[in-house]
Each structure stands twice: as structure tokens, then as C-alpha cells.
Amino acid sequence: MDLIFNIDFHSDEALYTQLCNQIIIGIAKETVHEGDCLPSVRQLAEEVGINMHTVNKAYTVLKQEGFVKVDRRRGVIIAVNTDKLRALAETKENLRILLARAACMNISREEIHALIDEIYEEYN
């Protein structure tokens, strides 16, 4: 299956951030796999109706964060560069504020665990 991009122009999330997130979710759901090519910047820009530079920014961020790399011959390809210690630290910091909000709203630890399982089911 191929990646389908769904851009919300009225969202407060930046367009390039939406692209990044959807690609990352695609990797997690195994819609795309290690070594797969992503559309060229011009192609994807045309497809979703945005500027080439916005797509390029998304790819640049994904490259810096270690999700893709550039192959002169094939373009941008999925290549996850695992820095697990750093990823664990970042995940924990992001969870800290997310769980604080949840705790304030009376969401229990058990409800969070349940949500985690539900989402991991989505990722097979």
C-alpha cells in the first residue's frame, strides 16, 4: 500500500509538520518500509497542492531526525537511524507534559495504559 497524504489547511499545525507526522505514522504502521522511496519534492508538492519548498522542509526535518536519507540516484528513501537512548529520553520528556494534562483531567494511569494498547494495535 502507498502513502496517502491528508493535509488540513485549517489546522494550526504547520503543513510541513503534518507531512512529517503522516510519514512517521506510515513507517510505524508499516505502510512504507525501510528502503522505500518517497515522492520527489515536486511530485508531492503537486499532489497535495502546496509549494515545493514546504515539502523540502519536511524532508529536511525527517533527515535530521533520522527517519530518511537521500540517495542521489533514487531520491529520498526511508532509512530509520536508531539512536534509542536519545529517543527514549525525548519520548519520556514528551510523555511528561502529555500525562500531566491527562492527570489534571482525571484520566487514570489505567486509562492511559489502555490507550497505549489501543494505539499499538493500530500499528500491528
Place this chain on the structure above:
Amino acid sequence: MDLIFNIDFHSDEALYTQLCNQIIIGIAKETVHEGDCLPSVRQLAEEVGINMHTVNKAYTVLKQEGFVKVDRRRGVIIAVNTDKLRALAETKENLRILLARAACMNISREEIHALIDEIYEEYN
């Protein structure tokens, strides 16, 4: 114990967002409780060395998100307005992208559950 604000002027997070997060974490950790007063906008601005309007924006956001309310006599006080269904939905959506990143970096479901428990321990 009182809230201690730690502002990072070099962060890419907006100053008012940092204030919001630290207050929310303070509520979750029970450093501040329902009914407690927050510093006045001018007081807090002076304390952390930023503009009054930046503090005011943080308070306005917290009010809109249902963490505080304004009492004409006492100022801004902690008052969590629970909209649990909405909170659950938002939490799940935020977890989705966070877990996708984690999954890409080979962080297992069990490791996430462990992180959750570690953080909830911080919140007693």
C-alpha cells in the same frame, strides 16, 4: 510548596507555552491545588523577567483549556474544569504521533508502559 518557574530563553518552545506546561505539571504533581492563587501577571512577569502580556497570554490559554479561572477578588486561581471525553480524545491523538515516533525507533510497547509508570510515580 510553591511553584518555581524555570524559563529557557533559548528553547524553541514559546515562553507562554513553557509557563502553561509548568503550571499544568504543577497541578499534576500537586505542588499547587484546586483553589490556589497564581502570581499576578505583573508579579510573575517581574519574577521570571518577561513581559506582562506574555504571562497574560499563558493565563488566557490556561483559562480557555479549563485549568484556571479568574476571580475578581483573588486573581487567577486553579480550577480544573474536566471535560473528560474531550480530554481522552485529545490525549489519544497526541499519543498516536508520539508512539509512532517511538515505534520507528524500536521502542517496544512494554518500554512505553514502563515509562508511563515511571512518570506517574513522579505524580504520586
Place this chain on the structure above:
DNA sequence: TCTCTGTTATACTCATGTTATAACAGAGAG
């Protein structure tokens, strides 16, 4: 050579974050 990659440069518009100065209404204290 032609055409496709990503990349770089420049420039413009627009929204947002932050600061600054100022003023206003409501409420408590003297």
C-alpha cells in the same frame, strides 16, 4: 543532450511571539 533528482538563493507576504506604553473597570484597604 534531455530530464529527473535534491539543493540553494533571493524575495515577498502573512501570522505569531514578544515587548512596550498606556489606559480602563472592578475590588479591597486606608
Place this chain on the structure above:
DNA sequence: CTCTCTGTTATAACATGAGTATAACAGAGA
């Protein structure tokens, strides 16, 4: 009533970032 404290509002200025636009470049494959 006056003084002083609240939050709130208005206006203006500036820097930064997001997004677009047009254009050009080097590398690689056909």
C-alpha cells in the same frame, strides 16, 4: 473618597517562522 492592587484591552513596534514564487545549480540516469 483615594490609593493600590487585580485582570483586561488597545495600539504599535519588531523579530521570527511559515508558506509561496521564481530561478538557478550539480549529480545521475536514459
